[in-house]
Amino acid sequence: MIAISNVSVPENEFKERVERYLDVAEEKNLDALVVYSNYSSNGEIRYLAGYTYQPVWMCASTLILSRGSEPSLLTDRPWNLDKVREETWIKDVRACGGWLDRPGPPGTVMSLSRSTGSVLREKKLEKVNIGIVGFDIMPAMFYEHLKEEVPQAKFVDVTESFEKLKMVRSETEIQLIRNVAKIASIGMETGLKSVKEGKTEADIASATMDAMMANGAEVIFAIWVVSGEATQVQYRTPTYSNRKLQKGDMLWIDFGIIRQGYFGDISRTTIVGPSTEQQRKLCEVVFKSHQDAVKMIKPGAKIADVVKAARRVPHESGYKEYVMGDYLGHGIGVTLDDYPVIVPDEPTEIKANMVLNIDPKLFVPGVGGARLEDTYLVTPEGVEKLITCKQRWW
Amino acid sequence: MIAISNVSVPENEFKERVERYLDVAEEKNLDALVVYSNYSSNGEIRYLAGYTYQPVWMCASTLILSRGSEPSLLTDRPWNLDKVREETWIKDVRACGGWLDRPGPPGTVMSLSRSTGSVLREKKLEKVNIGIVGFDIMPAMFYEHLKEEVPQAKFVDVTESFEKLKMVRSETEIQLIRNVAKIASIGMETGLKSVKEGKTEADIASATMDAMMANGAEVIFAIWVVSGEATQVQYRTPTYSNRKLQKGDMLWIDFGIIRQGYFGDISRTTIVGPSTEQQRKLCEVVFKSHQDAVKMIKPGAKIADVVKAARRVPHESGYKEYVMGDYLGHGIGVTLDDYPVIVPDEPTEIKANMVLNIDPKLFVPGVGGARLEDTYLVTPEGVEKLITCKQRWW
Helix, strand or coil: CCCCCCCCCCHHHHHHHHHHHHHHHHHCCCCEEEEEEECCECHHHHHHHCCCCCCCCCCEEEEEEECCEEEEEEECCHHHHHHHHHHCCCCEEEECCHHHCCCCCHHHHHHHHHHHHHHHHHCCCCCCEEEEECCCCCEHHHHHHHHHHCCCCEEEECHHHHHHHHCCCCHHHHHHHHHHHHHHHHHHHHHHHCCCCCCEHHHHHHHHHHHHHHCCCCEEEEEEEEEHHHHHCCCCCCCCCCCECCCCCEEEEEEEEEECCEEEEEEEEEECCCCCHHHHHHHHHHHHHHHHHHHHCCCCCEHHHHHHHHHHHHHHCCCHHHECCCCCEEECCCCCCEEEEECCCCCCECCCCCEEEECCEEEECCCEEEECEEEEEECCCCEEECCCCCCCEC | CCCCCCCCCCHHHHHHHHHHHHHHHHHCCCCEEEEEEECCECHHHHHHHCCCCCCCCCCEEEEEEECCEEEEEEECCHHHHHHHHHHCCCCEEEECCHHHCCCCHHHHHHHHHHHHHHHHHHCCCCCCEEEEECCCCCEHHHHHHHHHHCCCCEEEECHHHHHHHHCCCCHHHHHHHHHHHHHHHHHHHHHHHCCCCCCEHHHHHHHHHHHHHHCCCCEEEEEEEEEHHHHHCCCCCCCCCCCECCCCCEEEEEEEEEECCEEEEEEEEEECCCCCHHHHHHHHHHHHHHHHHHHHCCCCCEHHHHHHHHHHHHHHCCCHHHECCCCCEEECCCCCCEEEEECCCCCCECCCCCEEEECCEEEECCCEEEECEEEEEECCCCEEECCCCCCCEC
């Protein structure tokens, strides 16, 4: 098992984060915040409360913040309440009934919503301005019931501006991201080394995942191992198959993992030899695009300029129409596709201690698909590559 | 690789499903339906449109149904539009901008919502009664924008009653569930056979997953391998760890997989010997509870009576307070926790061709946790067990 530093976010840091959120709430004339997270996107609750649940299937929670009271964390898992209390620094942790109140898939939604309303009333926040963080994932059913619970409250969607408060990472967070990047590196390296004619995509996926599980990945939430013609599509279902690798196949691996709530996300391309000149050229163009983008990253630089740099080589090499979308990458931390979003015209200024994923891709009909995604820490001078796995595998 | 029958839902069956939904809509005085699905819950779109996306990370779609027009399927993956068209029988498939319109996590939500509104206007459905299926997962942000798009439409949440239209499975669906149950069986068997003192929970998880990947599982969306004291909690994060198995540990495995959009979900308990009498008793009580529940299942029986039967032995054996919640199980098909919900007082009458998961669990402090989950097809006489893996592993 590889060495992973034993680190966790100290209570003080959580408290500072909550204070920062409340400061911004005050600036926006909000008296309280309702932060909603669920299994598919629990970054905000992890960031503020330290409570990390499985990013799979069911379970949601709300965190209620206001200047006049202790933070309250509501969970819909009454049967695991002790475990939740162990994980979080928050003192006031309560369980709503969840499926016990009203069974069936909407049961959790309804009872968490009702409990949230009742905490707002208890804290005398039923007639004030309340910012909602997580309006893009909070179910409409939840929101409609919440409004009925506290009909005189005025709710405002503040999701985007509050989620952006996480963009610059603390020293502890950077260490946690380093840890998960180490695990991702060893997984990718193991997977790529196992690529061989006659093996199936599922075999490669197994090798990759086994290495990460043995080395401390807590969740592998997706893995793509895609070979041959199928590489020409951005994503596909299923993410791996029992197709046997053939001579001359292009192949890419892309996966996402989590440890202690922090995300790893990388991809690499290889060729099951012998490769053609066209295939190698494709890989090289993606590689140069990646390198050119990374060279632009430093404190004070603009995201838009990073994207511009990444586009030059593909455009000049005749691949303009095969560049996949405008999305060159994203921040990464307690969520996968975090801010800043790396797209054209994005005015965000890069700052030290941001962590950025650069992910150029080209899908060329008749040739194949190539992608190269890596994670970088912004340093005072430029970047530090957090993934140790080499980039060229062709 | 095990033999899996090659079957897919014929176009006619999809059309019949849509007709049935429209009939029920008419009965409820609804002029149209907006069906919303996303990566975390895509059962409805899979059921009606045949489009199966990755149940991980991003991507959502809406299906717009009305008597006067062809069904329209909207996807937020413009870069994969051809692939979506290949998968679905629906003729009118359109991509909204997704992240291309407004990058950032809420981008998809906003642009899919806008496109849905614009299709409703195009079909002259902007002033009618519209039922929403998926109100428990549709983001509040989506709903608020949709209302702005068609302010004169009247929306009604009809999620639960429409989702219940899937409870009785067709012959094709039963075959698809048989397939996934076969894969789950071989995974569980392989995992349990690999249990041995000194191995880690991650080792067991790897063995289980490798077997399923090699045999055609398309997505393994979660796997729990939990040993020792940790078994006493319903769920835990991480779902497996690098803890080494020790003599006398209880251990349970629980996982969820998908093939062709259909779910498998089973769990088993074992003991890393030598076992104590207390541990074996615990396992036997769960086993008896399971058996007693299954004996009650047949067409015409009430769900409530199944739950009652499952409770008798645990209550009489002194385990009453350790029975985990009221949730004894669930239907299973294109969603994991599907209808009927198997809970006390549930009036639903069991019908032939329902597929039910029975899942009693006991978590006893100081002893351990035991669970036994299996999938059953309701036959005219009783049940057929779809999972071949044996139930007693202690």
